[in-house]
Amino acid sequence: MNDLQTFCNILRSRRSLRDFADKRVSEEILLCLRQAALSAPVAGGRQDVSCLFINDKSVIATWAAKARLAWQEKLDNSSAFIKEEMGAYIRNFIWFSHAPVLAVMTVKQAPLFWTGLMQEKAALIFGGETSAAMAAQNLLLAAHMAGLAACPLSGPLIIADDIKRDLNLTRRTIVLLIALGWPQERLR
Numbered sequence: 001m002n003d004l005q006t007f008c009n010i011l012r013s014r015r016s017l018r019d020f021a022d023k024r025v026s027e028e029i030l031l032c033l034r035q036a037a038l039s040a041p042v043a044g045g046r047q048d049v050s051c052l053f054i055n056d057k058s059v060i061a062t063w064a065a066k067a068r069l070a071w072q073e074k075l076d077n078s079s080a081f082i083k084e085e086m087g088a089y090i091r092n093f094i095w096f097s098h099a100p101v102l103a104v105m106t107v108k109q110a111p112l113f114w115t116g117l118m119q120e121k122a123a124l125i126f127g128g129e130t131s132a133a134m135a136a137q138n139l140l141l142a143a144h145m146a147g148l149a150a151c152p153l154s155g156p157l158i159i160a161d162d163i164k165r166d167l168n169l170t171r172r173t174i175v176l177l178i179a180l181g182w183p184q185e186r187l188r
């Protein structure tokens, strides 16, 4: 029971943190995070999920700038109602230019025959995207245990095609990005 309570307390203490110190995350820690991610259950035992770490500052800043432009363009071409609803919200999708590391969670796309067989239920039954989401949660919890700050990001997926092109990803879906790094020390 004590172990269970400790574990539940760890789960409850995880938060999405968006401020990072300018400090490198070691390869050793990233390897552990990838192992944690890839130890999550995977639909069909297919090992279709991948976790790529991007730590090139200029690549991350470029993606953040592209996401900003893409969201701005989307809003510019939207109704007054959507502008009002989303105008302030999009900053949540584009803040990550300072993240030291971006984890890119991807999964192989379902074969075309699967989509033909199951139509709109194909993605859920194939389970690829759900598997990648479970891997992402493992990664977030491992990052939390390592003392890292981390935040899942789906908003920047507006530029998923650009990211796929930059990373040479074909027949894969980017399910989620995760910004991570050492937490910014709070000023007392």
Ligand SMILES: Cc1cc2nc3c(=O)[nH]c(=O)nc-3n(C[C@H](O)[C@H](O)[C@H](O)COP(=O)(O)O)c2cc1C
Pocket (backbone or CB within 6 Å): 014, 015, 016, 017, 092, 093, 151, 152, 153, 154, 155, 156, 176
């Ligand atoms: C699938 C998913 C996508 C998310 N996308 C974003 C995002 O684009 N930008 C962001 O700042 N936070 C994003 N978040 C983080 C949520 O805002 C955050 O988890 C939520 O506010 C609850 O806070 P907590 O994680 O600290 O418990 C995302 C979370 C999930 C699960």
